[in-house]
Structure formats: structure tokens, C-alpha cells
Amino acid sequence: MVMNIRTVAVIGSGTMGAGIAEVAASHGHQVLIYDIAGQAVSQAIESIGQRLDSRVARGKLSGEAREQILARFIPVTDIDALAAADLVIEAASERLDVKKALFAKLAEICQPQTVLTSNTSSISVTAIAADVRHPERVAGLHFFNPAPVMKLVEVVSGLATSPEVADGLCELAVNWGKQPVRCQSTPGFIVNRVARPFYSEAWRALEEQVASPEVIDAALRDGGGFPMGPLELTDMIGQDVNFAVTCSVFNAFWQERRFLPSLVQQELVLAGRLGKKSGKGVYDWGGEKPAVQWLDTVSDSYSPMCVQKKRDGVTEVDDVLLVETQGETAQSLARSLHSPVVVVDRMDGDVAVIAAAASNPHSATQKAIFYLQQQGQRVVQIADYPGLLIWRTVAMIINEALDALQKGVASEKDIDTAMRLGVNYPCGPVAWGERLGWQRLLLLLENLQRHYGEERYRPCSLLRQRALLESSYES
Structure with missing residues (x-):
């Protein structure tokens, strides 16, 4: 041919x-x-x-x-x-x-x-x-x-x-x-379907006033390894273009809540704040974008006396528990564990996004921050948000990729290739899931679904199957 x-x-x-x-x-x-x-x-x-x-x-x-x-x-x-x-x-x-x-x-x-x-x-x-x-x-x-x-x-x-x-x-x-x-x-094919959570989870965090736009972008860019933060990227694409694709995919999937458009983004489009091409969007492109305010170095008066690993994902620093996010809020964990809790959201970079239980003594949270800074982490604190920013977004991307794979949209290899080359993701989502662990991803999404009571965070069947196989291999 x-x-x-x-x-x-x-x-x-x-x-x-x-x-x-x-x-x-x-x-x-x-x-x-x-x-x-x-x-x-x-x-x-x-x-x-x-x-x-x-x-x-x-x-x-x-x-x-x-x-x-x-x-x-x-x-x-x-x-x-x-x-x-x-x-x-x-x-x-x-x-x-x-x-x-x-x-x-x-x-x-x-x-x-x-x-x-x-x-x-x-x-x-x-x-x-x-x-x-x-x-x-x-x-x-x-x-x-x-x-x-x-x-x-x-x-x-x-x-x-x-x-x-x-x-x-x-x-x-x-x-x-x-x-x-x-x-x-199929709606969105590979890239425009699997990429939707990258944008939608950022809009949800902004809607719920979890953090400022620059913090959300820095978390995904510097902490998740994405080439650009999702909000900045929508400004570059054009808010009207990105919103139209989201609406198209949402309607083509019969209003599936995983693809729910953002009212905040709609307001920007209605106002003509389309991003870089109009001069204003999430950011004002006529001046310097606001810088992230990383937490200042904590005084060594909070130097922890005792640090020990309690179990996978949980570290005890004196009287406070540092818990790697699994989709629960810090306050819910503090209540069930009867201890001050700081939830940590981090992957491979030097960024740690944290949330502290409201019931924590100030000194307990400061000890946790000091411990992370001693590990070379740049720390930023946001509202107590289940799943936080990095893990929550990546888990949703991986879940969407598995759903597309299970429904025969494309092969595992082509899905990973498409997301690496089409939107420059640091890793193909299926390979990413293998590395991060199917059981942890499943638990995080189940906790998010329980917290919100929404189908939006429903783990797909293939994720459940892979988590079961993973647990079988481990046993």
C-alpha cells in the first residue's frame, strides 16, 4: 500500500x-x-x-x-x-x-x-x-x-x-x-482518554481549595516527574481546547463521572481567559508566575530522638507517625491509630507533599517536617486531602489505562508508548503500575471511592485482577 x-x-x-x-x-x-x-x-x-x-x-x-x-x-x-x-x-x-x-x-x-x-x-x-x-x-x-x-x-x-x-x-x-x-x-482513543485524570484531578484539587495552582503544578511536575504541571499545561494548550476535549469524551462515555468536566475551567472559558494565547488563564502570562513557597528548614531543636519503621509505608518519628499515602486523610488515620499523623505524598523526586491531622500538636507536625527535610526533601503542606496530589493522579491515570487495555482499545505496549511519546509521561502507565504495586494502587482507589462515595474512583476489574495475582506471588 x-x-x-x-x-x-x-x-x-x-x-x-x-x-x-x-x-x-x-x-x-x-x-x-x-x-x-x-x-x-x-x-x-x-x-x-x-x-x-x-x-x-x-x-x-x-x-x-x-x-x-x-x-x-x-x-x-x-x-x-x-x-x-x-x-x-x-x-x-x-x-x-x-x-x-x-x-x-x-x-x-x-x-x-x-x-x-x-x-x-x-x-x-x-x-x-x-x-x-x-x-x-x-x-x-x-x-x-x-x-x-x-x-x-x-x-x-x-x-x-x-x-x-x-x-x-x-x-x-x-x-x-x-x-x-x-x-x-473509542472516545479519546488512547492519549486523550488516558490523560484525562491528569487534568481532572488537578481541577478537583483547585475546586476544593486544597492548594494553590503553583503548588498543584509543582507537585506533579517536580514530584511526579511530568514535564509540566497540569494547570500550566491547560493554559498552554488553551482552556477552550482542553475543555472541549474533556466535554467530548465525557458525553461520548454517557456522562461517566471519571471524565466530569470542571466548573472552574468552564468559568475560565466563559470569561475568555483561555491561557497563554489570551494572556490570562489559570495564570497571568503577562508577568511572572507565582513561585512555590516550600516550607522553611525546621530548627534542629525538633531533631527526632527515635526513628523506626513500624511497617511498610509507616515510619514512627518520636510521637508522630509518617504514613505514605494510601488514600485516607491524616485525620481519619490519627483517629484510628490514636496517634499524631502526617500523610506523605512522594515518588521518585525530592518533593514531599504532606497533610497533617488537625488534631496534631504543632510540635509533632514539625518533627515530621524536619525528618523529611533531613532526607533531602523539599516539603510543601496542603489541606488534608485523601490521596493527596501525586499518587492520586498517577493511580487514576493507571486505572484508566488498564480499563482501556481490558476493553481492547489498544495493546499494553501501544498504550505505554502512546503516553510516553504523545504527552511525554515519565513512564508508560501500565509499566508504572507494575513498578508502584497493584495492591497499593487498588487500596488507594478503594479508599478514595469510600471517602467520596463516587463511582469516579471505582477501580477497574483488571486492576483488581492484577492486585490478586500480585498477592498470590507474594504469598
């Missing part, structure tokens, strides 16, 4: 369409660029030329190669001209009605063997193909922004998509220097 694709048509000349067109032309294809606004096509080609100029200036591309790439672009203002394409990649409006009408038209004008694909990030490929003649040639080909740079491409099969078409698209993606992952058409 790949050898037969000489001419590629790209519909839509926005950021994604122009990026995809650049990728195709850079790998030797003649590229038809179509947009209902003819001026937008010329602007897209001009922007591609500027990016190529930058590569030439940096010694990444020769001047001759630049001219050859630009010569492969053919601006198109009449959609009938796309009949010459062997592969069509649609990167237009994220509206099902628009896509259905467009693909029905493409099916009329293109040859039966022309492969028709959509760059949609969350709309059902099955629905797009429903009214298309020869729907077996319709698939999703989801690039990530910026398309010339990002390696990941989700190859999405609808109900009717031919396996040969999906195979061919994967081979083409490899030839274009990309890493394809295969998945079935």
Missing part, C-alpha cells in the same frame, strides 16, 4: 494541517492542500517555508532540499481536485456533522482505493465512515502538535476499517519517521 501512495491530500491548512503537509512533502510526496479559504492555503505554505528556512539556518536542511519540498505543494481551492490523491488526511473542524459531509463528498470524487483518514483527536471514526462508500478504507490518522516534531501517530480503526488499511498506515507512519500505535475507535 505504501508504495502506491504518491499523492497526499491534506484538508485544512491550520496548524495541524500545515504540519502534516510538511511531513508528507518532506518524505517525497506531492501534497495537495485544500481549504475552503484559499488565502489560508497560501499562508500555510508560507509558514512552512519559514520553518524550513529555520532548519536551513541551523544546518538541519540544505537549501536545495528546501526548494524541493516547497515545490511539492499544490494549493487547491476546488475539492474535486482531490480526486488525484492516493491518501487524504482531513484536519478540519472537530465537528462530526462537518466531517461526515466531507467524507461523503470525498467518497464520491475519489477512487475506491483512495484511503480516507481523519486527524480527529476524539471523534468516532466509525461515525465518520458510516455514510461512506467502501468504509473499509476510512481510518483515523491522529498526529500530535507540532506534527513535524512529535513522533507519535495514533492509527485508529473504526468498526469497518480494513486491517490491511491500518497495517499500511502504520507502515507509512514509520516511513515518515513516526512511531505509530494502533487502537480501536
